[in-house]
Amino acid sequence: MPLEHTLLEKLSAVVGAEHVSTAAADLESHGVDEGWHEGVAPEAVVMPASTEEVAEVVRLCAAGEIPLVPFGAGTSLEGHIAALRGGISLDLSRMNAIVEVNAEDMDVRVEAGVRRLALNDYLRHEGLFFPIDPGANASIGGMAATRASGTNTVRYGTMRDAVMGLTAVLGTGEVVHTGSRARKSSAGYDLTRLLVGSEGTLGVITEVSLRVHGIPEVIGSATASFGDVAGAVGTVIELIQLGIPVARVELLDRAMVAAVNAYADLQLPVQPLLLLEFHGGPDAVAEQSHTVAQLAARHGGTGWQEATSTEERNALWRARHDAYYAGLATRPGMKGVSTDVCVPISALAGQIDAAVTDIAETGLTAPIVGHVGDGNFHVLIMFDPDDAEEKAAALAFHRRLVERGLAAGGTCTGEHGIGYGKLPFMKVEHDATALAAMRAIKHGLDPAGILNPGKTVPAG
Amino acid sequence: MPLEHTLLEKLSAVVGAEHVSTAAADLESHGVDEGWHEGVAPEAVVMPASTEEVAEVVRLCAAGEIPLVPFGAGTSLEGHIAALRGGISLDLSRMNAIVEVNAEDMDVRVEAGVRRLALNDYLRHEGLFFPIDPGANASIGGMAATRASGTNTVRYGTMRDAVMGLTAVLGTGEVVHTGSRARKSSAGYDLTRLLVGSEGTLGVITEVSLRVHGIPEVIGSATASFGDVAGAVGTVIELIQLGIPVARVELLDRAMVAAVNAYADLQLPVQPLLLLEFHGGPDAVAEQSHTVAQLAARHGGTGWQEATSTEERNALWRARHDAYYAGLATRPGMKGVSTDVCVPISALAGQIDAAVTDIAETGLTAPIVGHVGDGNFHVLIMFDPDDAEEKAAALAFHRRLVERGLAAGGTCTGEHGIGYGKLPFMKVEHDATALAAMRAIKHGLDPAGILNPGKTVPAG
Numbered sequence: 001m002p003l004e005h006t007l008l009e010k011l012s013a014v015v016g017a018e019h020v021s022t023a024a025a026d027l028e029s030h031g032v033d034e035g036w037h038e039g040v041a042p043e044a045v046v047m048p049a050s051t052e053e054v055a056e057v058v059r060l061c062a063a064g065e066i067p068l069v070p071f072g073a074g075t076s077l078e079g080h081i082a083a084l085r086g087g088i089s090l091d092l093s094r095m096n097a098i099v100e101v102n103a104e105d106m107d108v109r110v111e112a113g114v115r116r117l118a119l120n121d122y123l124r125h126e127g128l129f130f131p132i133d134p135g136a137n138a139s140i141g142g143m144a145a146t147r148a149s150g151t152n153t154v155r156y157g158t159m160r161d162a163v164m165g166l167t168a169v170l171g172t173g174e175v176v177h178t179g180s181r182a183r184k185s186s187a188g189y190d191l192t193r194l195l196v197g198s199e200g201t202l203g204v205i206t207e208v209s210l211r212v213h214g215i216p217e218v219i220g221s222a223t224a225s226f227g228d229v230a231g232a233v234g235t236v237i238e239l240i241q242l243g244i245p246v247a248r249v250e251l252l253d254r255a256m257v258a259a260v261n262a263y264a265d266l267q268l269p270v271q272p273l274l275l276l277e278f279h280g281g282p283d284a285v286a287e288q289s290h291t292v293a294q295l296a297a298r299h300g301g302t303g304w305q306e307a308t309s310t311e312e313r314n315a316l317w318r319a320r321h322d323a324y325y326a327g328l329a330t331r332p333g334m335k336g337v338s339t340d341v342c343v344p345i346s347a348l349a350g351q352i353d354a355a356v357t358d359i360a361e362t363g364l365t366a367p368i369v370g371h372v373g374d375g376n377f378h379v380l381i382m383f384d385p386d387d388a389e390e391k392a393a394a395l396a397f398h399r400r401l402v403e404r405g406l407a408a409g410g411t412c413t414g415e416h417g418i419g420y421g422k423l424p425f426m427k428v429e430h431d432a433t434a435l436a437a438m439r440a441i442k443h444g445l446d447p448a449g450i451l452n453p454g455k456t457v458p459a460g
Numbered sequence: 461m462p463l464e465h466t467l468l469e470k471l472s473a474v475v476g477a478e479h480v481s482t483a484a485a486d487l488e489s490h491g492v493d494e495g496w497h498e499g500v501a502p503e504a505v506v507m508p509a510s511t512e513e514v515a516e517v518v519r520l521c522a523a524g525e526i527p528l529v530p531f532g533a534g535t536s537l538e539g540h541i542a543a544l545r546g547g548i549s550l551d552l553s554r555m556n557a558i559v560e561v562n563a564e565d566m567d568v569r570v571e572a573g574v575r576r577l578a579l580n581d582y583l584r585h586e587g588l589f590f591p592i593d594p595g596a597n598a599s600i601g602g603m604a605a606t607r608a609s610g611t612n613t614v615r616y617g618t619m620r621d622a623v624m625g626l627t628a629v630l631g632t633g634e635v636v637h638t639g640s641r642a643r644k645s646s647a648g649y650d651l652t653r654l655l656v657g658s659e660g661t662l663g664v665i666t667e668v669s670l671r672v673h674g675i676p677e678v679i680g681s682a683t684a685s686f687g688d689v690a691g692a693v694g695t696v697i698e699l700i701q702l703g704i705p706v707a708r709v710e711l712l713d714r715a716m717v718a719a720v721n722a723y724a725d726l727q728l729p730v731q732p733l734l735l736l737e738f739h740g741g742p743d744a745v746a747e748q749s750h751t752v753a754q755l756a757a758r759h760g761g762t763g764w765q766e767a768t769s770t771e772e773r774n775a776l777w778r779a780r781h782d783a784y785y786a787g788l789a790t791r792p793g794m795k796g797v798s799t800d801v802c803v804p805i806s807a808l809a810g811q812i813d814a815a816v817t818d819i820a821e822t823g824l825t826a827p828i829v830g831h832v833g834d835g836n837f838h839v840l841i842m843f844d845p846d847d848a849e850e851k852a853a854a855l856a857f858h859r860r861l862v863e864r865g866l867a868a869g870g871t872c873t874g875e876h877g878i879g880y881g882k883l884p885f886m887k888v889e890h891d892a893t894a895l896a897a898m899r900a901i902k903h904g905l906d907p908a909g910i911l912n913p914g915k916t917v918p919a920g
Contacts, residue, residue, distance in 0.1 A: 147650075185873065187872055188917060190656065196650065197646055345564070413645065415644065
């Protein structure tokens with residue numbers, strides 16, 4: 001059922017005609033994200049400039065029962081922005097103001113469309129940084145909506161921890177303000193944490209208050225290679241038990257080290273690799289690095305190498321951040337499925353070993369990187385989109401991977417979210433009462449069911 | 461309307477007759493907490509032994525529309541356990557099993573009735589500790605329900621951060637399991653964080669999974685005195701900006717230092733005092749202590765004193781933990797109102813100065829302690845319960861204190877919760893849409909409205 005012309009006119013009256021598009025290219029680009037799932041184009045793209053405009057758009061959609069899909073930067077991976085039931089893509093990229101920076105309290109307030117790299121460019125001049133770093137240059141609103149994280153989580157937490165409060169428009173078109181500028185509160189239900197990770201299904205996030213951090217006095221970086229994944233993970237388990245406040249600790253499996261070497265012209269030993277970063281004062285960083293070097297040696301680590309210059313350190317971390325592209329480059333023209341299982345750390349080595357064995361037996365190309373301090377790892381499964389058999393094998397492997405992770409007490413997604421791509425796993429991960437509770441909450445905040453329908457919570 | 465005899469018989473059939481009490485002493489002790497608010501006794505106390513028994517009790521109450529108030533240790537401060545509408549107190553103290561300890565992953569699972577000191581006694585043998593330390597020896601279920609915190613929050617977070625997942629019985633009698641053993645997840649709505657802080661109004665928490673931490677290699681402690689509160693707070697703002705991972709940083713105002721000196725026979729200078737604790741390796745602790753000593757000096761701090769022995773350190777922290785009783789001891793026989801405002805740290809010195817001025821002008825005795833790293837401070841207002849005028853003055857001061865805190869972007873409660881004592885402040889702190897959203901969630905999870913009625917969210 002196409003949108004009525006009168007609705008488009010009303011939307012134009014709210015945001016300005018030049019900010020409503022039905023051009024084919026706009027529709028297509030707004031329905032497909034960076035993942036492997038089929039995109040579905042919306043029927044119109046609407047670009048509001050303020051919370052008030054968002055509220056008016058939502059009210060118009062609610063009155064007409066028109067689906068509405070919030071759009072940040074389009075960098076999600078699980079089909080979050082596909083307009084499964086048609087309707088409107090609400091593109092928040094015009095809402096890109098940094099509203100306030102409170103340097104003394106180390107908190108900021110931004111509009112939802114601000115991108116994370118732009119925020120960090122801005123904060124650098126204040127001696128501050130925002131640590132959450134998914135691979136993509138995502139929008140802050142999108143990162144809040146998917147409960148994103150990245151490589152700094154082991155020390156700085158995820159968006160769950162970073163978001164202090166937000167402004168959102170509920171499915172009724174009402175504007176809600178959650179949280180406060182206090183660092184903690186026991187005043188009522190935690191609406192902030194409820195909206196974080198709700199993927200635009202409970203409200204359209206329009207502004208976000210974030211905790212940020214002081215740029216560390218010293219940043220140290222180091223690598224170590226291991227004979228097996230168990231040695232690398234054992235090192236990390238012990239360093240966490242010792243309370244060493246490591247800032248980053250990333251694992252690359254043998255296949256990913258080979259891919260990164262080829263892609264970035266590096267000569268890392270083709271063995272499981274730990275890539276570490278330490279933040280703090282000079283003595284603390286030296287002590288952390290020294291202690292972890294000893295732990296690594298005890299777990300069979302070799303070739304402990306501290307990056308001595310900023311250039312060296314940046315080259316190493318660039319290699320890590322390029323891992324996704326490095327992996328894809330091993331089989332040009334392929335599609336990549338980035339899996340996202342997260343398990344208790346004690347189970348991580350076994351899970352990765354099982355994955356590597358399964359990959360070999362299935363005959364796939366699938367290098368692995370892991371945020372090993374969180375127990376979160378990504379298998380980058382490559383498949384030929386024109387080869388139905390290979391695609392089926394890739395997806396069957398993915399299902400086995402998730403099932404192994406859930407059996408170990410883990411989750412099907414550590415940081416990418418559900419969208420519609422992981423919807424089937426929700427029924428495996430959560431019990432029926434939890435899903436019913438989620439549906440009840442959805443009904444309470446979006447009674448017409450217009451907000452990003454078909455995502456996050458499977459129908460009952 | 462008294463409980464029907466048949467209901468008591470049915471409850472007895474579920475939990476055993478010896479675990480249902482209508483004895484006056486039991487009723488009275490279960491309706492009044494450690495705060496200053498009027499208690500209201502329930503009509504029966506029911507002591508289940510398992511989640512299944514809780515679920516059966518809730519189903520019986522839902523069928524009869526009988527109010528049900530979960531009870532942990534009774535150490536709340538805002539009338540959380542008062543049976544405002546009568547009904548049953550559901551005492552979970554028999555559910556005190558430590559279900560599992562996963563030392564490698566540093567997580568534990570406990571039944572809701574486990575007390576925090578008992579948990580730490582148990583964990584000590586594993587080299588682990590659970591950092592959240594409200595003054596009282598509260599139950600873990602109660603601490604989750606009130607989103608409690610304490611002196612370690614600046615480094616280790618609050619119950620919001622510590623709870624990885626939980627088992628709860630919703631108002632329908634259905635059992636829900638939330639979270640997983642993974643350290644993060646993006647799989648659907650965050651029901652864990654929704655139940656944490658919901659004060660028994662959305663579900664009865666029966667089991668809790670917690671993140672715990674390794675006992676630090678070295679614990680260092682230090683004190684410094686300041687000419688004014690601004691110097692102390694300025695020191696803390698700067699140390700947080702520098703990313704120094706201080707474990708504890710507590711402020712005592714002049715009046716509280718005097719009270720503690722008298723109570724614990726100490727000779728601390730009667731000036732605003734910072735009490736600090738550092739956790740880490742020997743070099744990191746030495747570096748942190750050294751850096752903070754310099755910061756303190758720069759902000760006018762004097763008498764920097766490091767505790768050199770465990771005994772000295774314990775004596776200092778015992779004095780801090782006894783502050784509440786030390787304060788009460790300054791006016792024997794008085795009631796104490798412990799306020800709980802939490803503000804952005806940059807506003808803290810101004811808020812405390814305004815409070816001290818207001819206290820003097822109002823003619824109250826009211827020493828202050830603060831978790832200054834979180835911006836959270838407690839004014840312990842003493843009043844004579846038989847003096848209506850003094851009581852009214854104390855409560856009027858409290859209202860002004862909260863209003864100043866909210867105006868500065870803070871919250872009316874950093875860690876004590878709402879109960880019914882702070883209910884009027886909810887309408888000041890949250891907008892109407894937020895309160896309506898909370899009511900919609902309440903209706904979704906507890907449609908009969910039997911769970912702890914009259915608490916947390918004001919009626920519409």
